[in-house]
Amino acid sequence: MPISKYDIELDLSEPSDSSHWHLADLIGSNKRVLDVGCSTGYFGEALIAAGNECWGIEYDVASARVAAERLDRVEVADLEAVELAAVFPDETFDAVVFADVLEHLRDPLTTLRAARHILRPGGAVYVSLPNIAHGDIRLALLKGRFKYTKTGILDNTHTRFFTRDNLSEFAKDAGFVVAELRGTHADLFSTEQRLQASDYDAAVVDLVREDPLSSIYQFVAVLVPADATSLATSQALRMQDLELQNSRLVAQAEEHGTAAHEFRKFSEQLTAELAEARASAADQAARAAQLEAEIARMSEAASEPPRTLREKLRERLR
Incomplete structure (x- = not known):
């Protein structure tokens, strides 16, 4: 990775919503860490300052030369050509970090699998990955756009995408x-996609915003080997996720219940008005029939001789 693109200055002294701060917070201290794709060692240097030992692996020679002075x-x-297990002995590290790296690899699965071998017992892998389901990407796709950028979610060197x-x-x-x-967060219309809110219907934007994941810019995850203990942890996390989903469903049900109540009231009002209109229509129809009969009788009478017509009129006036 070119130095000009990925060499940045980090200040992790205060909590922030950056992926590097979250990774450092999760890693903690007193660990031997491998920073995979370490670039110039800027992140590893921060991990060392936090009380860790940090090694790095980097394919760009110029960047690695700078990193060697820091790590x-x-x-x-x-x-892409060499597995981690071929570079480092088994059970060497307490933590293996892929900070915005896996999405750049053609075969990230093989690389991640190899990380298991170099982890010590109780160790973990720490990753940060861009969220391809961010709201800006969803909105861009609605307009038929899929625009690569120099950096960000659609970095032009990304080969894999994650939700x-x-x-x-x-x-x-x-x-x-x-x-x-x-997750790190970025609100809609704030990413490098540079979308304009005025180009979208407000109802569509609100619908996208309803999904909490639409504001997640990057995922930051701790991965542990899938043994019995970690499976139990995974089940616990699954239960937490189900509880969260249940809470959302309850909230939606309450919201829909309120809407249904309002709809029923509106429906009852319409039904009453319709019945009144039908009754009025029935009265009008009866009156119209009466008038038609009267007109028919008058027409029939009009065709009779004048004397007979006068007699019938007298009868009606009695």
Whole structure:
């Protein structure tokens, strides 16, 4: 990865909503960490400052040279050609970090699987990945747009895309489960896609915003090997997810219940008005029939001789 694109200055001294802060917070201290795709070592340097030992692996020689001055050890290797297990001995690290890396690889699954071998017992993999289901991407697709950018969710070097669900599937296929999942946030119309709210119907925007995942810019996850303990953890997380879904369904049911009550009131009002209109129509129809009969009688009488007509009129006037 070119230095000019990915070498950044980090300040993790205060909590923030950046993926690097979340990763550092999850990793903690007193660990031997491997920063995969370490670039110039800017993140590993922050991990060392937090009390960790940090190694790095980087394919760009110039970046690796800078990283070597910051980290405890740096290896130069192309993960598309060499597996992690071929570079590092088994059970070497307490933590393996893929900070915005897996989405750049053609075969990230093989790389993630290899990370299991170099983890010590009780170790974990820490990843940050862009959320392709962010609201800006959804809205862009509604306009037929899929615009790559220099950086961001549609970084022009991304080859794989992730949502929350396929992140879990991806981890499972590699022999891991998601033990913890966080997200960084960016509101609609605030990403590098540069969409304009005025181009979209407000109802459509509100519908997209209803999904909490639409504001997630990046996922930050802790992956642990799928043994019995981690499966129990996964089940607990699944229960938490189901409880969250249940809460949302209850809220929706209450909202829909209120709407249904209003609809019933409106329906009853319309039914009453319709009955009144039908009754009025029936009265009008009866009156019309009466008038038609009267007109018919008058027409019949008009065709009779004048004397007979006068006699009938006298009878009606009596």
